[in-house]
Amino acid sequence: MGKKGTPRESLDIPEALGIVPGAIFLVCLIFCLVGFASGSNSTSKLLDCNSALLSICFMLFLGFTDDVLDWPWRYKLFLPTVASLPLLCCYTGSTSILVPTPLRQFLIHQGDLAPLGKLLEFVRLATVDRGAVDGSILHLGVVYLVYMSMLAVFCTNAINIYAGINGLEAGQSYVIGCAVLFHNLFEMHHGINIQAKTHNSRTSTTFNDDTLENHLFSTMIMLSFVGVTMGLLRHNWYPATVFVGDTYCYFAGMTFAVVGILGHFSKTLLLFFIPQILNFLYSCPQLFKLVPCPRHRLPRFDATTGLLNPSTFTVKANPSSLLHRLLAIRHFEDGTVEIANMTVINAFLQIFGPMTERSLCLALLAFQMFCCSFGIVVRYQISHLLF
Amino acid sequence: MGKKGTPRESLDIPEALGIVPGAIFLVCLIFCLVGFASGSNSTSKLLDCNSALLSICFMLFLGFTDDVLDWPWRYKLFLPTVASLPLLCCYTGSTSILVPTPLRQFLIHQGDLAPLGKLLEFVRLATVDRGAVDGSILHLGVVYLVYMSMLAVFCTNAINIYAGINGLEAGQSYVIGCAVLFHNLFEMHHGINIQAKTHNSRTSTTFNDDTLENHLFSTMIMLSFVGVTMGLLRHNWYPATVFVGDTYCYFAGMTFAVVGILGHFSKTLLLFFIPQILNFLYSCPQLFKLVPCPRHRLPRFDATTGLLNPSTFTVKANPSSLLHRLLAIRHFEDGTVEIANMTVINAFLQIFGPMTERSLCLALLAFQMFCCSFGIVVRYQISHLLF
Numbered sequence: 001m002g003k004k005g006t007p008r009e010s011l012d013i014p015e016a017l018g019i020v021p022g023a024i025f026l027v028c029l030i031f032c033l034v035g036f037a038s039g040s041n042s043t044s045k046l047l048d049c050n051s052a053l054l055s056i057c058f059m060l061f062l063g064f065t066d067d068v069l070d071w072p073w074r075y076k077l078f079l080p081t082v083a084s085l086p087l088l089c090c091y092t093g094s095t096s097i098l099v100p101t102p103l104r105q106f107l108i109h110q111g112d113l114a115p116l117g118k119l120l121e122f123v124r125l126a127t128v129d130r131g132a133v134d135g136s137i138l139h140l141g142v143v144y145l146v147y148m149s150m151l152a153v154f155c156t157n158a159i160n161i162y163a164g165i166n167g168l169e170a171g172q173s174y175v176i177g178c179a180v181l182f183h184n185l186f187e188m189h190h191g192i193n194i195q196a197k198t199h200n201s202r203t204s205t206t207f208n209d210d211t212l213e214n215h216l217f218s219t220m221i222m223l224s225f226v227g228v229t230m231g232l233l234r235h236n237w238y239p240a241t242v243f244v245g246d247t248y249c250y251f252a253g254m255t256f257a258v259v260g261i262l263g264h265f266s267k268t269l270l271l272f273f274i275p276q277i278l279n280f281l282y283s284c285p286q287l288f289k290l291v292p293c294p295r296h297r298l299p300r301f302d303a304t305t306g307l308l309n310p311s312t313f314t315v316k317a318n319p320s321s322l323l324h325r326l327l328a329i330r331h332f333e334d335g336t337v338e339i340a341n342m343t344v345i346n347a348f349l350q351i352f353g354p355m356t357e358r359s360l361c362l363a364l365l366a367f368q369m370f371c372c373s374f375g376i377v378v379r380y381q382i383s384h385l386l387f
Numbered sequence: 388m389g390k391k392g393t394p395r396e397s398l399d400i401p402e403a404l405g406i407v408p409g410a411i412f413l414v415c416l417i418f419c420l421v422g423f424a425s426g427s428n429s430t431s432k433l434l435d436c437n438s439a440l441l442s443i444c445f446m447l448f449l450g451f452t453d454d455v456l457d458w459p460w461r462y463k464l465f466l467p468t469v470a471s472l473p474l475l476c477c478y479t480g481s482t483s484i485l486v487p488t489p490l491r492q493f494l495i496h497q498g499d500l501a502p503l504g505k506l507l508e509f510v511r512l513a514t515v516d517r518g519a520v521d522g523s524i525l526h527l528g529v530v531y532l533v534y535m536s537m538l539a540v541f542c543t544n545a546i547n548i549y550a551g552i553n554g555l556e557a558g559q560s561y562v563i564g565c566a567v568l569f570h571n572l573f574e575m576h577h578g579i580n581i582q583a584k585t586h587n588s589r590t591s592t593t594f595n596d597d598t599l600e601n602h603l604f605s606t607m608i609m610l611s612f613v614g615v616t617m618g619l620l621r622h623n624w625y626p627a628t629v630f631v632g633d634t635y636c637y638f639a640g641m642t643f644a645v646v647g648i649l650g651h652f653s654k655t656l657l658l659f660f661i662p663q664i665l666n667f668l669y670s671c672p673q674l675f676k677l678v679p680c681p682r683h684r685l686p687r688f689d690a691t692t693g694l695l696n697p698s699t700f701t702v703k704a705n706p707s708s709l710l711h712r713l714l715a716i717r718h719f720e721d722g723t724v725e726i727a728n729m730t731v732i733n734a735f736l737q738i739f740g741p742m743t744e745r746s747l748c749l750a751l752l753a754f755q756m757f758c759c760s761f762g763i764v765v766r767y768q769i770s771h772l773l774f
């Protein structure tokens with residue numbers, strides 16, 4: 001959409017080119033799968049790998065049909081749910097979670113179920129592990145599967161609505177991909193060290209071969225993903241010669257979801273998704289139609305300055321609304337008020353002033369990098385205070 | 388292409404609508420998979436089901452990209468091979484074949500390896516089972532996997548080149564699908580009867596639970612497939628309001644290949660594919676560029692009579708060529724000769740004379756039904772003479 005106001009000749013820029021890295025990615029992964037199948041004897045790992053590929057492939061396919069056929073909104077929630085089903089029904093891992101230390105007292109108090117624990121068991125959402133007397137483990141069962149399915153829907157759509165600027169979709173995916181890859185490699189390094197020590201001292205460890213294999217599997221997917229994304233980013237960087245389309249956003253989101261679910265680090269993954277979460281929360285009033293939502297909420301290109309400005313919508317002024325007071329850009333004499341579209345992209349333009357598409361993309365990617373670093377710090381430095 | 392010469396307003400007929408039944412089919416199958424996963428405890432069956440879905444989904448996706456991007460020919464051979472990889476690397480079934488009785492003497496003669504058997508073992512293509520002294524079982528190993536991969540490539544492309552007339556693609560798939568379904572149901576019925584008898588008399592049987600489950604699995608896929616095909620056929624029947632595109636041809640072909648491979652009845656499947664095999668063999672001179680091959684080889688619509696005529700190509704006459712003598716339609720004075728394009732569709736028009744698109748489609752489908760019935764007769768009446 002950004003191309004509309006620009007003086008560049010851009011009508012012949014391919015739109016849904018996410019299909020090409022997607023296809024290459026799938027072919028890479030299928031060959032990885034062949035290697036995995038010949039190397040590993042475990043059927044359940046092979047099943048994981050297969051269902052991961054099926055979910056990503058189905059999502060890629062749905063993304064492409066979305067680019068071509070423009071699905072209505074409700075399908076965008078329904079289809080990722082269906083695409084995540086193979087993953088869920090082949091999920092053989094744990095469906096229990098470790099409860100953060102400050103919350104444990106609400107589950108079990110002095111060896112007995114506390115009110116919150118009783119409530120959870122009463123509505124059959126979860127069972128508290130009575131073997132662990134401090135209430136540290138909560139068995140979620142089906143609720144965990146629902147959570148995973150929602151994670152898939154969230155990841156696919158979160159990247160899709162935080163997009164629209166040259167290089168942003170591929171850039172954010174690249175940064176998140178690198179963070180995930182760092183996490184995997186660090187965990188594997190850490191795990192191998194622990195294993196080596198355990199082998200010498202014969203003490204018990206919580207880090208086993210299975211966890212190692214999960215991270216290896218995730219590394220395999222992420223290496224392919226970061227590779228194709230780098231290639232795409234080169235052509236999608238400002239000034240873009242290709243656009244990535246919904247295809248890429250969906251398939252990138254599904255890849256992250258799959259890796260987070262099968263690698264058992266969905267909470268860490270959500271830490272890397274902080275900008276997308278902020279963008280989603282900030283967009284909620286528009287997404288749920290509490291305030292008007294135009295079809296596209298991209299920044300407006302000002303041809304005279306060559307800079308991007310926040311795009312806006314106009315509503316009847318309501319002085320008692322906090323939203324109107326905080327976000328209003330201009331008040332009109334006829335009692336209407338102009339409000340910037342509620343996306344993180346527009347918020348950046350409001351905070352830092354109008355800037356070029358290239359600078360805006362760099363600023364947003366810097367923010368993404370900051371959030372991912374923050375996520376890694378939280379994961380490795382702060383999380384052990386909570387668990 | 389048939390729309391070009393027609394007086395109908397047909398520019399607004401959707402082209403690649405195979406995507407819609409394809410997507411519905413996949414969603415159906417994913418729900419079947421969920422049911423299968425909750426009902427069966429066997430991981431290997433779940434793996435089969437998952438890899439089948441992955442192969443079909445990948446093929447559907449590739450078919451759609453082919454409709455949109457028009458891949459060159461060499462990719463059409465490469466991509467189904469890749470799409471069939473998940474299926475192959477998760478294949479846990481037997482890779483041995485039963486040798487037809489008349490051929491057994493060439494493998495083992497008087498308890499010793501015969502020359503053909505020695506040759507096969509020398510080039511490491513297969514090993515003769517020495518436990519079965521009559522040479523009845525041949526272990527193919529990797530060669531069997533290559534055969535399965537070629538089956539996938541063949542099925543996808545065979546349907547794609549035997550197409551181009553309203554209703555033909557969906558019609559032939561419908562007929563083949565019904566034949567496969569009949570085969571599955573008959574085998575299951577037969578198998579359950581045998582099991583019941585075995586249970587009473589406690590004699591050994593070659594028909595086990597696994598075979599039964601394979602046919603059940605195939606039935607599940609085929610029921611979904613026949614269902615969506617029926618819906619598509621209604622709209623694709625002459626005069627078509629939708630065209631199926633490469634999408635449908637590829638996904639139909641892959642579905643048959645997957646069912647044949649996982650259900651262990653690939654030879655029976657090939658019996659149902661006789662018209663496609665004939666069409667492929669007859670097309671070979673054109674496909675391999677021995678004679679000129681125009682981009683499209685569809686029958687030519689004659690607007691004056693409303694009938695279809697064989698389409699042709701023109702080459703320099705070569706009186707010694709058998710092909711030119713047999714197939715020439717017209718000789719020109721400048722020494723060139725006009726030859727009908729070498730497809731079964733054109734051959735029908737040459738044999739039975741020009742006819743309407745509707746009659747031609749009916750004739751071809753009648754031929755398909757005849758071949759499928761013939762296949763079933765061979766499978767159940769003649770095959771026990773050979774094995």
